[in-house]
Amino acid sequence: xxxxxxxxxxxxxxxxxxxxxxxxxxxxxxxxxxxxxxxxxxxxxxxxxxxxxxxxxxxxxxxxxxxxxxxxxxxxxxxxxxxxxxxxxxxxxxxxxxxxxxxxxxxxxxxxxxxxxxxxxxxxxxxxxxxxxxxxxxxxxxxxxxxxxxxxxxxxxxxxxxxxxxxxxxxxxxxxxxxxxxxxxxxxxxxxxxxxxxxxxxxxxxxxxxxxxxxxxxxxxxxxxxx
Numbered sequence: 001x002x003x004x005x006x007x008x009x010x011x012x013x014x015x016x017x018x019x020x021x022x023x024x025x026x027x028x029x030x031x032x033x034x035x036x037x038x039x040x041x042x043x044x045x046x047x048x049x050x051x052x053x054x055x056x057x058x059x060x061x062x063x064x065x066x067x068x069x070x071x072x073x074x075x076x077x078x079x080x081x082x083x084x085x086x087x088x089x090x091x092x093x094x095x096x097x098x099x100x101x102x103x104x105x106x107x108x109x110x111x112x113x114x115x116x117x118x119x120x121x122x123x124x125x126x127x128x129x130x131x132x133x134x135x136x137x138x139x140x141x142x143x144x145x146x147x148x149x150x151x152x153x154x155x156x157x158x159x160x161x162x163x164x165x166x167x168x169x170x171x172x173x174x175x176x177x178x179x180x181x182x183x184x185x186x187x188x189x190x191x192x193x194x195x196x197x198x199x200x201x202x203x204x205x206x207x208x209x210x211x212x213x214x215x216x217x218x219x220x221x222x223x224x225x226x227x
Contacts, residue, residue, distance in 0.1 A: 005109035006053035012215035017058035018079035022070035116222035117173035129189035
């Protein structure tokens with residue numbers, strides 16, 4: 001199979017990247033340190049669409065660091081570089097320094113018209129939370145929620161990516177429109193309580209399922225949301 005150029009999607013910052021690869025994961029995802037467009041970034045692949053890797057990035061001066069350390073405690077979120085995994089209060093993503101890779105991976109693909117996720121607009125946040133949290137039934141990590149501006153910054157959407165089955169060739173982006181952009185990094189959802197999901201800054205309250213919110217630096221290039 002011919003290797004296709006990936007779609008590189010910048011995140012809002014390093015905290016969002018640390019949250020993506022570390023928060024709520026049973027095993028943190030590895031972070032690849034590489035150069036894209038002349039800038040040093042950390043990168044993590046989360047999906048493949050139409051044969052193209054979908055890779056989320058954050059600018060970072062990694063230097064000689066070996067790990068990305070992450071923790072959230074009492075509403076305070078910390079992300080930093082480390083040379084070892086010595087502090088048990090942190091979760092560590094191993095940094096893999098890429099010296100050279102195939103030319104097809106060295107530049108971001110141009111997203112052609114009609115290319116992207118099949119979008120499904122949901123009625124409320126509770127429906128979106130159910131989609132993102134369904135894997136927790138099997139004691140797996142929940143799906144990340146991606147937050148982005150759409151329509152030239154006039155609308156804020158939040159959504160998650162899921163295929164109906166492992167054999168499905170289509171990937172779907174389930175989303176809702178928000179009246180304003182939340183500042184908190186998590187969404188708290190109660191499957192056994194009659195209350196609506198709420199955004200929050202900590203993971204301290206018991207009896208809830210927590211979903212991580214990942215902010216993009218700009219519009220999601222693979223999502224064309226309905227009004």
